[in-house]
Amino acid sequence: MASEYLGYIRTEKYDKEPSRRKELIVNCEKPFNAETRPDLLPRSFYVPNDLFFVRNHAPVPLLKSEEEFRLRVEGIVAYPLLLSLEDLKTKFRKHTVAAVLQCAGNRRTEMSRIKPVDGVPWLHGTAGNAIWSGVLLRDVLIAAGVYTNKALHVEFEGADLPPEEENRRGYLASIPLNKALDRDEEVILAYEMNGEKLPRDHGYPLRVVVPGYVGARSVKWLTRIICKMESSDGYFMTKDYKYLPSNMDFNNVDWSSTPPIMNLSVQCAICDPLPDTKLSPGPYKIRGYALTGKGEHIVRVEVSINNSKDWQLATLIKGEKVANKEIPKRVTSGMKDWSWVLWELVVYMKPPTVLTARAIDSACNTQPEQPLWNLRGVMNNSWHKICVYPLNSAL
Amino acid sequence: MASEYLGYIRTEKYDKEPSRRKELIVNCEKPFNAETRPDLLPRSFYVPNDLFFVRNHAPVPLLKSEEEFRLRVEGIVAYPLLLSLEDLKTKFRKHTVAAVLQCAGNRRTEMSRIKPVDGVPWLHGTAGNAIWSGVLLRDVLIAAGVYTNKALHVEFEGADLPPEEENRRGYLASIPLNKALDRDEEVILAYEMNGEKLPRDHGYPLRVVVPGYVGARSVKWLTRIICKMESSDGYFMTKDYKYLPSNMDFNNVDWSSTPPIMNLSVQCAICDPLPDTKLSPGPYKIRGYALTGKGEHIVRVEVSINNSKDWQLATLIKGEKVANKEIPKRVTSGMKDWSWVLWELVVYMKPPTVLTARAIDSACNTQPEQPLWNLRGVMNNSWHKICVYPLNSAL
Incomplete structure (x- = not known):
């Protein structure tokens, strides 16, 4: 079943996937999850777009046309916005940042040798460095008149439809408003990767890039930004991407015991x-x-x-x-x-x-x-x- | 040989030391270095002033009188300042922060079981939490008109005279100007510890408290603040308090290989x-x-x-x-x-x-x-x- 949403055709079928390089190591076809062959990574400081690891949670949404794309900015803001790509590119200053993205599950296979774990069996190829260009999230939030005395978190919603998210919402994640508003943190809404349009697997036409955070917070195919009091209650914030205590397994897991993972560690x-x-x-x-x-x-x-x-x-x-x-x-x-x-x-x-x-x-x-x-x-x-x-x- | 300096009697003799509690574990008498007996630490969330660990590098300087004390603020600033304690207390807003201090050498004794190391043989008692009150360093630097386009570091000088420091300068350390100017980092010039005047062993009448950094940067008996282009070249920034690579010993040590320690780790x-x-x-x-x-x-x-x-x-x-x-x-x-x-x-x-x-x-x-x-x-x-x-x- 496909539906239209802010310029996207959203689907739960895998019949509109982009083509991919054979050099990627595929760990899962549906949704598509593939890492870079590790020996290719040190060949260039910035990983080529078509060799960058891909972590999808659902079929890749298909954009009808760039003209029809819209980004909604809402929640605890004075002036909710509906922005086109053209708006983003002409009304805001372009900002470029070099940042590494790493999946929280990078090197999971090594950990599973101690005791089985739940998740995609990644080697060490789900990390990649790239030059990202777009607009500072800070500038967009200020344009929307975010109420800094009330809002504490910024939630992102993607156009993809992971089966785990309830009520047919897209992939959800949030970051603290403090991080979003700090110019030095350089959180951006990116429309370019290494000087080119974002590839479809990496969020075309617009994604979040949250430098210093695990990849799961850099939401792809961004459609909505919602300023909130509480952090996102999406599946991937509350029941996944958590660094649980070593004594918890599926028999005694208490998801509320542990905050969602944000920062990358060394x-x-x-x-x-x-x-x-x-x-x-x-x-x-x-x-x-x-x-x-x-x-x-x-x-x-x-x-x-x-x-x-x-x-x-x-x-x-x-x-x-x-x-x-x-x-x-x-x-x-x-x-x-x-x-x-x-x-x-x-x-x-x-x-x-x-x-x-x-x-x-x-x-x-x-x-x-x-x-x-x-x-x-x-x-x-x-x-x-x-x-x-x-x-x-x-x- | 004693000299006078900004209200202090500076000495290299140990004849004017304060009295101390017998409960402290003394690791060195001259200079005085003592840690809290570890089992006393969890008895209160804030360590009592007279049980707080003491890390001195020289005799404790003696203040002649509070009236004669002066703090100099200089370097790359528009308006060099000479401030009395009264100036600090009346011309700047009081700021209070709860912060733990920990010596970079805490738990050194455990490490020395692997192979001998150089330094005071601390157990795990050189950490302590306290409520510190004073003025934000940020406010003082802004009052002095720090040139933020030129200065990158803030150097602190104590009234104590460690034999390691050259040219009879006091104990020296510096922190990045970014840290000093960020209100959320809460770097303060403290004149109170747990609601009382600073004890002499903890920098009476004025010390720096740099939350989140190792204790070595929270300079005691503060006499000078110098805004600089480069980080401090003092002994304790360049030849001590460095986390050297494991393959370096006294035969092949390269101090320049490693930056000075700043942040506390978990x-x-x-x-x-x-x-x-x-x-x-x-x-x-x-x-x-x-x-x-x-x-x-x-x-x-x-x-x-x-x-x-x-x-x-x-x-x-x-x-x-x-x-x-x-x-x-x-x-x-x-x-x-x-x-x-x-x-x-x-x-x-x-x-x-x-x-x-x-x-x-x-x-x-x-x-x-x-x-x-x-x-x-x-x-x-x-x-x-x-x-x-x-x-x-x-x-």
């Missing part, structure tokens, strides 16, 4: 070589990414090639060195940093061995050695350990 | 029972504290009584329940939280066993299971593990 992954690669002894360049939240930056990445016994400092690669594109001045001059860093280290490797990588950020946050098991398998930021084997290994 | 400690306590089997209330930085709050504390195998949720105790004093409204209504939490859990204990506690904060930061060894033994926020023994144990 993360680090070895991308090249891939896990379980067979290699002959010799010099090798290990490469990966590291990221964190709260606008902090990665201070260092430490790598071990002998199963976490001795550690070496990896070289951190800043955006300027590997980006093909010109980086807008604002992106590099800000005090807060929303990008990932890439890193590399040349070592002499003698398989079989275990490679480990760990990072520390500028707020002195570190990673746990082992995953902290939780029912939904989210926020695994343990030291990243992979095995490499000799060329002639039977494994 | 921390948790078992205060009662004390480590290695002998107990008969029975019901027991375990108590402790947990804290974090960046204005985040503690989401939960998990406790294990069987050596990290099974975990139970502790009850978090908010300030209102245990504080004797009225908490100013601003303290409880703010979005950011700078206080610690106390926690407790009733269990049936059968010694010998290992108790473990760990916390998670609202930004999804967690603690490592083992200390991450570093040369100065700072920022140990590993899971807190203590042993308890049977009453008749020979240990």
Whole structure:
């Protein structure tokens, strides 16, 4: 059953999906969920649009035409708005931010080795850095006359229809109004990704990008913004994307015990070589990414090639060195940093061995050695350990 | 040799030290360094002034009289100021904040069990929560006309004379101007601690309190504020209080490799029972504290009584329940939280066993299971593990 809504054709069928690159690792076809092959990630500071990981919760909604698209801004505001794409592009200042997005479930597969968890079995390929352009959410909320003495949260609604959301509402998430109104937090309504129109899988024509937060709050196919007293009661705020205590499983789960996940925590992954690669002894360049939240930056990445016994400092690669594109001045001059860093280290490797990588950020946050098991398998930021084997290994 | 300076008698001798409570655990007499006996900490939400841990780097400077005290505000400002205590109290609005201070070296002794480290051998008693009152640093900097287009850091100078600082300058530290100017960060120049004049050991008559940062940046006996382009090059910013990589020791240390520590990371400690306590089997209330930085709050504390195998949720105790004093409204209504939490859990204990506690904060930061060894033994926020023994144990 399809319906029309603010310029979209919303559907619960998978007959209008976009075409996708074969290089993506597909974990689920319906809804489409695919990660970037991890060894492709460190090849460029900004992940190409058609290689960026895709996390969908429903069929991709189809826009009838750009002219018919409308964004509603409402709730606790003095002047509810109905904005066209043209309005957004001409009535508000364009803002560009380089920001990494990471799924809360990135590296879930490693956690499930401790005990099974519920969710898409991601490797470490659901993280990606991109340049996002659009308008500051702050500017739109001020234009709508948000009542800052009453509203505390900003809810976003997508045009997609996840079966979990009740009353046929679209995908829902909210962020604190404080975050939305802070210019330095750079929350934007994005219509461009790496200088091009948003791809359909990434929210065409308009999505939220919330720097420093897990991807689940950067709502795609944005149709409504609602200023509220309370945080969103949508399914993905109240019954998913929560970092539950380790003693809770489906028999005793208490969703209200735990707030919804917002901030990214410090993360680090070895991308090249891939896990379980067979290699002959010799010099090798290990490469990966590291990221964190709260606008902090990665201070260092430490790598071990002998199963976490001795550690070496990896070289951190800043955006300027590997980006093909010109980086807008604002992106590099800000005090807060929303990008990932890439890193590399040349070592002499003698398989079989275990490679480990760990990072520390500028707020002195570190990673746990082992995953902290939780029912939904989210926020695994343990030291990243992979095995490499000799060329002639039977494994 | 003593000298006079802005109302202080500065000395390098220890003949004018204040009297101190015998309950403090003294780790060093000259300079005086003492921590609170950990089991006393959870007895009140705000630590009494005379039980609060003391971290001095030199003799306590002696104020000649409150009338003679002066604070200089200078550097990249339009109107350098020379302020008396009376000026601060009458010309600026009073601001009160509840904030925990923690020494960067808290729990160093545990880390030194992995490999020796350099520094005062603290247990887990160099953390304390208090109500601080004074004026917002922001208001003083604006009154001095700080040039926000040029200055990037605010340096503080104390009246104490640590032998490490060159050119007989006082203790030095700096914080980013962004932090200082942000009203929500609540950086204050404090003249009261828990409603009383600052004790001499805690900076009488005026100290900085930087909520969310390690104690080393909350400069005591404040005499000068200097707005600068660069962060402070003082000893305790450049050659101490750094979280060095684990592969650096005195033979290969590169201080420039690592930025000075600023933010507190998520921390948790078992205060009662004390480590290695002998107990008969029975019901027991375990108590402790947990804290974090960046204005985040503690989401939960998990406790294990069987050596990290099974975990139970502790009850978090908010300030209102245990504080004797009225908490100013601003303290409880703010979005950011700078206080610690106390926690407790009733269990049936059968010694010998290992108790473990760990916390998670609202930004999804967690603690490592083992200390991450570093040369100065700072920022140990590993899971807190203590042993308890049977009453008749020979240990």
